[in-house]
Amino acid sequence: MLSQLRASLVMVILFTLLTGLLYPLAITGLAQLALPAKANGSLIVEPDGKVLGSELIGQNFVSERYFHPRPSATTAPDPSDATKTVDAPYNAANSAGSNLGPTSKKLVDRVEAAIEAGVATGRLWDVPADSVTSSASGLDPHISPAYALIQVSAVAKARGLNESQLRALVEEQIEPRLFGVIGEPRVNVLLLNLALDGLK
Incomplete structure (x- = not known):
């Protein structure tokens, strides 16, 4: 029983490191090398850095x-009533269609x-x-x-x-x-x- 638990725990730790840490770091590194502008969000930056x-x-x-x-159907919480929402066009923190x-x-x-x-x-x-x-x-x-x-x-x-x-x-x-x-x-x-x- 104890040997099975030990094997299971080793596998959880191993795959957590592989899929939760090493794989994302490797993909991020490759993206930064191959397509840095796209990997960083395809930002449009002025010469002064803005x-x-x-x-x-x-x-x-x-x-x-x-x-x-x-038109954009995105919303944001209503500042006067947190249980409601208000229109907030192009609110990237709340990407959604209207579902209408x-x-x-x-x-x-x-x-x-x-x-x-x-x-x-x-x-x-x-x-x-x-x-x-x-x-x-x-x-x-x-x-x-x-x-x-x-x-x-x-x-x-x-x-x-x-x-x-x-x-x-x-x-x-x-x-x-x-x-x-x-x-x-x-x-x-x-x-x-x-x-x-x-x-x-």
């Missing part, structure tokens, strides 16, 4: 001078409100799905080229830029399908807005 964001996590741009991301189905009145109301707001501000006239629906994670950094292109006139007006120049900038930022077949063409909103700020 982190602007990550290519992998969306940000909630609300100024008319910038391209807007898709197509028959949900709340979802229908939210989409209709987003469409009305987009039409009122001149950002929407032909409505791409990603302009009024959130992603599964609530943190998607990408939008469709169609959604980016319909925002061109509003951003150009807010910045006093030429629409054709801005349209060309959007088209430069379109990322193709992976290997030409996987996924859909997309535009990273943070990278697009950084390129926008870089325009002379």
